Every structure is written in C-alpha cells, then in structure tokens.
Amino acid sequence: MSERSTLDLAGVGAGPFNLSIAALADSRLPQLATRFFERRQALSWHPGLMLPDTHLQTGFLKDLVTAVAPDSRHSFLNYLVSHRRFYRFLNAELGSVSRAEFSDYLRWVGERLESVALGQGVREIELDAHGFRLRTDSGDYRARHLCLGTGKAPWMPEFATALRGPHCLHAAEIAHARRDFSGLRVVVVGGGQSGADVFLNALRGHWGQPRSLDWISRRRNFEPLDETAFTNEYFTPGYTSAFHGLSRAVREREVAAQKLASDGITPAALQTLYRELYHRFDVLGEPRWARLLPHRSAVALKRQGTGLSLTTEHGLGGERERFDADVVIFATGFSSQLPACLAPLAERLPRDTHGELVLGPHFEVAWDGPAAHRLYAVNAGRHSHGIAEPQLSLMAWRSATILNHVAGREVFDLADSDGPVAWHPLAAHSDVVEQRWAQAI
Numbered sequence: 001m002s003e004r005s006t007l008d009l010a011g012v013g014a015g016p017f018n019l020s021i022a023a024l025a026d027s028r029l030p031q032l033a034t035r036f037f038e039r040r041q042a043l044s045w046h047p048g049l050m051l052p053d054t055h056l057q058t059g060f061l062k063d064l065v066t067a068v069a070p071d072s073r074h075s076f077l078n079y080l081v082s083h084r085r086f087y088r089f090l091n092a093e094l095g096s097v098s099r100a101e102f103s104d105y106l107r108w109v110g111e112r113l114e115s116v117a118l119g120q121g122v123r124e125i126e127l128d129a130h131g132f133r134l135r136t137d138s139g140d141y142r143a144r145h146l147c148l149g150t151g152k153a154p155w156m157p158e159f160a161t162a163l164r165g166p167h168c169l170h171a172a173e174i175a176h177a178r179r180d181f182s183g184l185r186v187v188v189v190g191g192g193q194s195g196a197d198v199f200l201n202a203l204r205g206h207w208g209q210p211r212s213l214d215w216i217s218r219r220r221n222f223e224p225l226d227e228t229a230f231t232n233e234y235f236t237p238g239y240t241s242a243f244h245g246l247s248r249a250v251r252e253r254e255v256a257a258q259k260l261a262s263d264g265i266t267p268a269a270l271q272t273l274y275r276e277l278y279h280r281f282d283v284l285g286e287p288r289w290a291r292l293l294p295h296r297s298a299v300a301l302k303r304q305g306t307g308l309s310l311t312t313e314h315g316l317g318g319e320r321e322r323f324d325a326d327v328v329i330f331a332t333g334f335s336s337q338l339p340a341c342l343a344p345l346a347e348r349l350p351r352d353t354h355g356e357l358v359l360g361p362h363f364e365v366a367w368d369g370p371a372a373h374r375l376y377a378v379n380a381g382r383h384s385h386g387i388a389e390p391q392l393s394l395m396a397w398r399s400a401t402i403l404n405h406v407a408g409r410e411v412f413d414l415a416d417s418d419g420p421v422a423w424h425p426l427a428a429h430s431d432v433v434e435q436r437w438a439q440a441i
C-alpha cells in the first residue's frame, strides 16, 4: 500500500449529496483534509434518465450550498454569473431548472474542487488500528471518518429481473443506449415522475413512433406532487430534526402518509402531458394508440413468442389483465443497498427493519466500531429523518450538520426560526403557553 497522509473525511461517491459536503468543506473548512472518490470519469446526474423536457422538482436556491453558505463560490447563482447567463436565466422565467442545466452545474462545481477525485472508484473499505483504509482505483488511502454517498440502485420487481435486457429494462438505463421503438408495443410500468418522463418522451416519438404505448400505475390516478406551502414545511431543518426524535412506528406511519409530498408527478409535467394527449388525440384526431391505465399492479411478466406478456391486477376488483408488449420499461424506483466496497464492515453495521443503516441525528451510522472513527451516510435516512432526506431540498443543511459534527464545533450556524405550524403537542409547554397568554391579555 502506498502510504498517504490520513484524510479527515473520505467521501465514497460524488453525486450531489457528497458533492455538497465537498463544496461546503472547501468554502468553510479548507484546513480539513478531504477527498471524495467518484468512479465516473465525469460528473453527470442520473445520465440514464437524462431525457428531453425533464426538470428539477426542487427550487434552484436549494443548491449544493446556498441554504447554509450563501456566499460560497459553489452556488447555482455563481454558476449562472460565471457562465454569463444570469439575465437570460431570469428572463426565461423558468418554473423549474432543467435536469440538464442542474447536471451541468454539478459538473462545474466538481471540476473546480480539488477534493473530488474522478474516475476513482472505491473497491474496498477496511478498518485497522489507524482508522479506515480505502482501496481505490488509484491506490490506497487512510481516513479518520467516512461519508457514504453511493446513491440508490434501480429497483425492478423480482418477476422481471430474469428477463432484464434491451426489451425489459429499468427507466434508469433508458438513455444509456440508442433505442428504436418504431412500430413496437411499449409498456411503461410505474406512475411516478420517471414514469411520466418516459411516457411523455415515448409519446413525442423520442425513440421513434411506437405502435402502441400503455402506461400502467398501481396508484389510483396519475397523482400530483404536493408542492403546497404547508407540505413544504416537511422540507425544513426543524421538521426533519424533530422527526428523528419520534418513535420508529410513528416515523413509519408518517412517511407512508406523506408519500405524495415527495413521490408524485409535478403539476407542470401532468399539465404538459395532458395537453399533449388532448392535442394529438382530440384535436388532431389520431387513433388512440396511447393509453393511461392507473389502479393496476404489475404481478407477472413472461416471454411470449418474440415479445413479452405482462399481467396486472386491478386495484378495485382484483381483475387480471394481460398486456402484450415488445418493450417493457420499469419506472419502479430505487432501493438502498450497502455498496460492495463496504462488505468487509457489513457485520459491524446493524440494520433497521427495512434492511437500512441506522442513522443518528448527525447522519452518523450506528456501528460496532471505535468511536474515534465515524461513518456518515447520505440518502439513507428516509425512515429516520423523513421524506426530505433522499431529496435535494435539505442537502446543504445535512452537509453542514455532518461537517459541524466532523469538525466538533459549530462551523455553520444552523439555527432556524420557528415555523408557522406546531407539529407536536403543546402539552409539554402548556404552562409557558398559558403564561404568555396571561401576559398578553
């Protein structure tokens, strides 16, 4: 092993979440020795789903740094100014930034950070008497602390995995190859944002003109992301910190109830889609070769001659339907997986009932290891910190929380004012509340 000096913090992966930590460390903690290992040769944000007319679900001010370090050189606004398009960006009055522009912003930040090491996958992580030892594509490194930011893996129902290939694929890989759906029967499974993005592009002939196009969703309807003000209170530091203190059963229940606050389709995308359908099938009078089929769960897939046959079960009466297809695209989301490089430490990492790592309030992973060496994880806390955790909204705040913890002092001031909503019972504070009232009247 070529000995190098010990890093204070090593990041595994440089997707937006670890990149945010790298950018904030560069802005406020330059003395911290950090290195973020990214296996891709160039930073790109979910390139397999980089389709035309796809947009961020999150406002651009919730970038890598602004929420906690608005003067950082790594802000989206600085990206716009540096690219000399600040005024045109404003004049365009974009409802939301395109994924392509956001991905380019991430690339720009990554390229300016010396701590981001591209083309350097982490193969294995071990612990010895001196701390973590990382075996990477460019040699071995030592680190006091680690931050795991390897993202999630595309998830498909088990019945489909054996047939996986060019005709049975996950949406996350659709843009990885040239595809021609001309004259084919295409079925999209999954009623979230990725399903909508794939369906809209297939409808517009992005991969050629299909013979038929069916969009199957288990949900009751093609349901909108709830972007209203009080729902957006879930995406605040105060709500997220308090959420972590709830019991596991309550957290589970709340996360399930808040599904559409993070997993719906943006109202803008739904409107675009509806207008496209109206124009083609109602105004232009094309025969209805595209169908929307909600309330159906895909339950089986088998090969049928040269094609595929998908079986669904209806959510109202349990009726089974069969859809013959040449191509089936599963927009069925992502799941957490412990990256292979952590296998040597797997025994030391307890999991929750979802098989996920157990996170403390500072996103530190519970583990059976020396307290002097901590493992942090990002994009791993939907059940511990709530629905905001896998989203971009709070990434700068989470990064600052982690960096404060690593530094052992308050480098970032994370105090926030009270919001308008009292989420928790007032009983514990009722004396105080009553006193205030008494003084007020």
Ligand SMILES: Cc1cc2nc3c(=O)[nH]c(=O)nc-3n(C[C@H](O)[C@H](O)[C@H](O)COP(=O)(O)OP(=O)(O)OC[C@H]3O[C@@H](n4cnc5c(N)ncnc54)[C@H](O)[C@@H]3O)c2cc1C
Residues within 6 Å of the ligand: 012, 013, 014, 015, 016, 017, 018, 019, 037, 038, 039, 040, 045, 046, 049, 055, 056, 057, 058, 120, 121, 122, 123, 149, 150, 151, 152, 194, 339, 341, 378, 379, 390, 391, 392, 393
């Ligand atoms: C298509 C899509 C659109 C989304 N849009 C939004 C949105 O608009 N708003 C929102 O709030 N959320 C959105 N999300 C959710 C979330 O914000 C993103 O998934 C985000 O990319 C998560 O960031 P990450 O850094 O955890 O993971 P990723 O972006 O997946 O990055 C992980 C990185 O780790 C690298 N890596 C993996 N293993 C290793 C290894 N062993 N060694 C080195 N590198 C490794 C990978 O190459 C990758 O670059 C979206 C998700 C998807 C899939």
